[in-house]
Amino acid sequence: MMTDEELYVAISPLAEQVLQIERFDNTITMMSTPSWDSLAHIQLLSGVERQFGIEIDGDDAFRLTTAEKLMKYVQSKLNK
Amino acid sequence: MNSLSVLPHQRSERPLDLPYGTFQDLLRAKVEQAPGRDFLIFPESGRTYTYGAFHALAVATADWLTASIVPGGTISILFRNTPEFLAIFFGAVAHGVTVVPINPDLAAPEIRFIVENSASTAVLYDPDLGAKLKPLESQMSTGVKFIPVANVDDLPIVDVKAVEARLPKVDPTTPASINYTSGTTAFPKGVVLSHMNFLVDGKGMAEWFEFTPETRSLCILPLFHNNGLVVSLTTTLSAGGSIVLVDPKASLRSFWTLVERYHATFTSVMPSILAAILAFGFEGKPGYLKGIICGGQLLPLSLAEKFERRFGVPIFEGFGSTEATSYSSFNPIQVEKRKLGSVGLVLPISDMKVVDDHDVEVPDGTEGELCIRGGNVAIGYHNLPALQTLRFRNGWYHSGDFGLRDKDGYYYFRGRKDDLIVKGGEKIYPAEIENILSQHPNVAESAAIGIDDPILGQEICAFVNLKDVGASSEAQLLSFCAKSLARFKQPKRIVIINRLDNMPELPKGPTKKILHRELRDYYQKRLANSEDPEGLKWVLGTNSAG
Numbered sequence: 001m002m003t004d005e006e007l008y009v010a011i012s013p014l015a016e017q018v019l020q021i022e023r024f025d026n027t028i029t030m031m032s033t034p035s036w037d038s039l040a041h042i043q044l045l046s047g048v049e050r051q052f053g054i055e056i057d058g059d060d061a062f063r064l065t066t067a068e069k070l071m072k073y074v075q076s077k078l079n080k
Numbered sequence: 081m082n083s084l085s086v087l088p089h090q091r092s093e094r095p096l097d098l099p100y101g102t103f104q105d106l107l108r109a110k111v112e113q114a115p116g117r118d119f120l121i122f123p124e125s126g127r128t129y130t131y132g133a134f135h136a137l138a139v140a141t142a143d144w145l146t147a148s149i150v151p152g153g154t155i156s157i158l159f160r161n162t163p164e165f166l167a168i169f170f171g172a173v174a175h176g177v178t179v180v181p182i183n184p185d186l187a188a189p190e191i192r193f194i195v196e197n198s199a200s201t202a203v204l205y206d207p208d209l210g211a212k213l214k215p216l217e218s219q220m221s222t223g224v225k226f227i228p229v230a231n232v233d234d235l236p237i238v239d240v241k242a243v244e245a246r247l248p249k250v251d252p253t254t255p256a257s258i259n260y261t262s263g264t265t266a267f268p269k270g271v272v273l274s275h276m277n278f279l280v281d282g283k284g285m286a287e288w289f290e291f292t293p294e295t296r297s298l299c300i301l302p303l304f305h306n307n308g309l310v311v312s313l314t315t316t317l318s319a320g321g322s323i324v325l326v327d328p329k330a331s332l333r334s335f336w337t338l339v340e341r342y343h344a345t346f347t348s349v350m351p352s353i354l355a356a357i358l359a360f361g362f363e364g365k366p367g368y369l370k371g372i373i374c375g376g377q378l379l380p381l382s383l384a385e386k387f388e389r390r391f392g393v394p395i396f397e398g399f400g401s402t403e404a405t406s407y408s409s410f411n412p413i414q415v416e417k418r419k420l421g422s423v424g425l426v427l428p429i430s431d432m433k434v435v436d437d438h439d440v441e442v443p444d445g446t447e448g449e450l451c452i453r454g455g456n457v458a459i460g461y462h463n464l465p466a467l468q469t470l471r472f473r474n475g476w477y478h479s480g481d482f483g484l485r486d487k488d489g490y491y492y493f494r495g496r497k498d499d500l501i502v503k504g505g506e507k508i509y510p511a512e513i514e515n516i517l518s519q520h521p522n523v524a525e526s527a528a529i530g531i532d533d534p535i536l537g538q539e540i541c542a543f544v545n546l547k548d549v550g551a552s553s554e555a556q557l558l559s560f561c562a563k564s565l566a567r568f569k570q571p572k573r574i575v576i577i578n579r580l581d582n583m584p585e586l587p588k589g590p591t592k593k594i595l596h597r598e599l600r601d602y603y604q605k606r607l608a609n610s611e612d613p614e615g616l617k618w619v620l621g622t623n624s625a626g
């Protein structure tokens with residue numbers, strides 16, 4: 001089981017590359033990050049799926065609009 | 081409503097059919113018909129509103145707004161597809177206030193221009209935008225109030241009838257919104273739309289597509305653009321149907337899930353969304369989906385055919401513009417009467433025609449400029465009298481779009497009369513980008529063009545002539561643009577012409593005006609193949625689907 005901190009460390013390189021931001025932390029939201037656009041959202045979720053071997057279904061994908069929500073979601077998937 | 085004082089370009093040969101004069105009248109009428117019927121569904125937050133509940137919320141918001149605004153004033157709002165956007169919009173226009181919906185992704189200088197240009201007295205915004213908007217508050221010289229709004233459901237409950245009785249009487253021709261679109265000069269232009277414009281266009285489309293109270297629209301386009309506010313919202317409201325609203329930036333991957341889960345019967349998209357669904361291989365079942373409304377940029381025939389073959393849902397292409405509120409023509413709802421590749425027949429709310437350079441109507445089959453008139457055509461541009469005279473003349477709105485009409489009355493869109501770039505449905509004039517690049521101390525001249533993109537339709541390439549070729553890199557110029565331009569307006573590619581062996585300066589005509597068309601040709605012949613869409617390849621990975 002990963003801690004929240006470890007999860008951020010694991011996801012940050014991917015998220016920072018896709019969203020083209022300097023730091024991915026719990027303050028990052030789709031609303032406040034113009035580079036988190038529709039194509040970036042697809043890239044980010046696809047990358048997370050590949051990295052953690054999880055599947056994000058359509059019922060959840062549109063809800064993951066903040067770093068915090070994404071982290072909680074990944075954590076819950078990894079804990080299953 | 082025929083006694084309304086409408087402008088010459090708002091009169092058509094068809095009688096004006098406007099049973100409800102304002103948004104508030106329309107909403108109240110629907111509440112009286114079925115107060116408990118579902119109206120708005122926000123799956124992300126789980127918030128839902130019946131007609132009665134939303135009416136009460138809008139009236140409560142109107143009551144709260146009296147502390148911030150004055151009747152007849154203008155406010156700017158920055159929200160995504162949330163209850164806050166709609167409650168504030170309905171609450172404000174019920175006061176006769178004009179609302180300026182602003183794209184939250186615009187850069188701070190762009191937002192400032194719109195707020196100042198529209199003379200907004202208040203800016204209501206999603207608190208998530210605080211970091212971007214707070215600094216603007218102190219820069220504004222006019223004492224504009226900046227008000228974060230986290231959750232309109234927290235507003236005090238009011239006596240709806242008592243508050244409504246205090247609301248001023250609003251004339252249908254009162255401006256309801258000013259929608260800013262890219263301008264041919266360096267700055268965006270505001271299109272002023274009245275209650276009448278929205279309600280005529282909404283009703284016209286609802287009847288065209290035979291919307292009923294059972295209609296459920298899936299809104300995946302932003303409400304700050306008229307496609308969301310009119311095609312998804314006003315149209316469905318006109319019929320007493322319900323609307324599922326999601327954040328456009330998060331919806332693409334969930335498209336089919338949302339369609340299926342919420343029993344959507346209609347949705348409205350840009351062609352780039354269809355292209356992305358195909359390119360990323362998103363699979364799903366159409367369920368109750370009767371059709372997809374599509375426009376905003378050129379829809380390649382091959383894309384429409386491929387999408388329909390794959391998913392079995394008819395696509396209804398139409399022609400529209402912000403200046404005509406949204407759509408003015410559509411292919412018929414009877415699938416067999418559609419003509420793929422055409423933008424359809426003129427809606428019964430408008431007249432359309434095709435004219436030559438002398439404003440003379442041309443015979444069917446001849447290309448010319450598409451012109452529109454009717455109750456859906458805007459009041460005009462905000463404080464731009466010269467442009468107003470140019471585009472709204474002789475009783476018609478001149479769209480700047482080229483096309484033709486066939487012998488059966490179907491219209492065909494062929495392209496722009498000017499150099500407008502349409503990227504994923506966002507319209508961007510080169511002047512906006514060139515204006516920013518011209519402010520770079522090492523740029524002698526620049527020109528921006530649209531280049532082909534497999535998903536977005538077009539991307540942006542800027543050609544730049546540097547004063548000192550060694551002093552600036554492409555990356556530095558891109559970074560410079562990023563400070564002042566919204567992300568979607570930033571060039572994907574910069575070409576420094578000093579490094580080309582065959583372009584000593586940007587191509588110009590006799591009046592020294594830059595010839596964007598020649599640059600497009602140059603790019604297509606010499607540079608297009610050297611482009612490597614790394615991002616797309618990276619995304620597609622092994623899941624690539626054509």
